[in-house]
Amino acid sequence: MVRRYLRLGISPIVSTVLLILIIVSIGAVLVTSAYRMYTTFRSQVIEERSRIERELRQSLGVLLIRADSSIDKVTIVVVVADYPVKIYAIYINNTLVSEPNIELPPFEVSELEVDYPGLNSGDLLNIKIVYEGGRIEEWATAI
Structure with missing residues (x-):
């Protein structure tokens, strides 16, 4: 077994x-x-x-640019669409003049003011604003 x-x-x-x-x-x-x-x-x-x-939904529009040679300041008035916009840099004539790294609220008109030393009356300025959704480029003449 x-x-x-x-x-x-x-x-x-x-x-x-x-x-x-x-x-x-x-x-x-x-x-x-x-x-x-x-x-x-x-x-x-x-x-x-x-x-x-x-x-893609972020959009920024430039309403007005004022370049004042007497105080060496450039004022940029911008309008924001329906989404907040984060601004990374501002260039004038391909020179970085500001890295504000600010977020503008939606449906607002905002003023961005930057110093630009050596600004003369009649100067032609190429202004670029780089933001999270892209960049915008405008031209202005200093007064």
Whole structure:
């Protein structure tokens, strides 16, 4: 009788159950991994989309530029559309004159005042404003 028990192996039912358990475990790991990758990718796409949408909706318009040579100041009056605009830099004649790094509220008219030493009456100024949604370029003459 002892020999009879030694010849017996795992029953077909137990081996089938173990095989099904292993296959289900591997499937669960694969499904969980795929779902995690999908949700991570989806959240990155949503974040990038909202950032790009905000940048594209930002709009800035220049209403008036006043370059006063008597006080060496340039005043720029701007209007902001329906999204806040973050201004990074102001250039005059391709020279960085200000890095205000300010955020202008929506539906507002704002004044940006920068110093520009050496300003003479009649000078032609190329003014560029770099903001989060792009840049705007205007020309003005000093008075």
